[in-house]
Amino acid sequence: MSRDIARREEYSEREEPTCPHCRIRMEPAILTVHFPRDHIPGRGYRCLKCGYEALSAGEADRLSDLAKKLGLYEPAMPMVRKITRSGKRLSLYIPKDIEETLNLKKGMKVKISVQGDRIVIEP
Numbered sequence: 001m002s003r004d005i006a007r008r009e010e011y012s013e014r015e016e017p018t019c020p021h022c023r024i025r026m027e028p029a030i031l032t033v034h035f036p037r038d039h040i041p042g043r044g045y046r047c048l049k050c051g052y053e054a055l056s057a058g059e060a061d062r063l064s065d066l067a068k069k070l071g072l073y074e075p076a077m078p079m080v081r082k083i084t085r086s087g088k089r090l091s092l093y094i095p096k097d098i099e100e101t102l103n104l105k106k107g108m109k110v111k112i113s114v115q116g117d118r119i120v121i122e123p
């Protein structure tokens with residue numbers, strides 16, 4: 001019985017999803033899936049028009065399990081950054097790794113707070 005279910009899931013994963021933005025069929029693609037410590041490739045779909053990417057639920061679960069086994073959810077080693085000044089205010093550049101891991105975009109709002117002697121920035 002479980003074999004039948006597995007086969008059916010494979011079949012539904014083969015059906016190409018539609019881009020929610022462009023309403024066109026997405027093409028199968030190898031996607032780069034980011035975790036705090038590293039990234040791993042996964043089978044998914046990409047919209048050739050806008051670049052929107054999607055993973056099937058099954059593949060997302062598989063990658064999540066793999067990332068747990070590999071310890072990719074552990075926080076990466078802290079990176080040292082220098083505080084700079086922009087006009088009258090202090091500023092800090094966000095490392096590219098963190099930008100990609102959290103899918104940060106220009107103009108996105110974040111919450112910044114102090115916890116003890118730490119500065120916490122939350123997307």
Ligand SMILES: [Zn+2]
Nearest residue numbers: 019022047050
């Ligand atoms: Zn699209």
